[in-house]
Amino acid sequence: AQSVTQLDSQVPVFEEAPVELRCNYSSSVSVYLFWYVQYPNQGLQLLLKYLSGSTLVKGINGFEAEFNKSQTSFHLRKPSVHISDTAEYFCAVSDQGNYKLTFGKGTLLTVNP
């Protein structure tokens, strides 16, 4: 069975500071990894995903994530955050042949002026 752990439930940062949101997963087979973002009172939208190939994945709004198989991690990073990045971020995992996308519990990123 696959599972996802988001290590921080809340991350407060100041505007223009770098940020890293941590995600670890467990799965017995090869995985596909996703980061979704949820702005207040909205549905989720995809930030980026790793299916295969380069372990460094670039997404929308200047975010990137690195797949680390040995550490079973897929941490999300941004070098300089904006107030508009305030949102909840969800890491998710699936594997080949699985109908289910398993979500982590989410990390609330709050960017302060």
Add this chain to the structure above:
Amino acid sequence: NAGVTQTPKFQVLKTGQSMTLQCAQDMNHNSMYWYRQDPGMGLRLIYYSASEGTTDKGEVPNGYNVSRLNKREFSLRLESAAPSQTSVYFCASSPRSPSTDTQYFGPGTRLTVL
């Protein structure tokens, strides 16, 4: 192109009442999903439909039924609502594979059961 639409946006029910949450997508996607979101729990899959005419249980199906009416529409029914079903419900769709495809989410329905 509206994407994924959900109705209603908000609903308050009394225990024991029934209701149907509606979802429609205009992206010609094969797969559709119903999730519930509870504070500190992330999203949990209730039901899934790989194609018109097929549905499968997800992680938390008890107390719910679904209908894939056609390729566009996927409804979620609560036959006898309970306070434990107070939640925000999201419908989503993807082109085909739930493993690799991006899922597109609706704006959600906020349901309160008293």
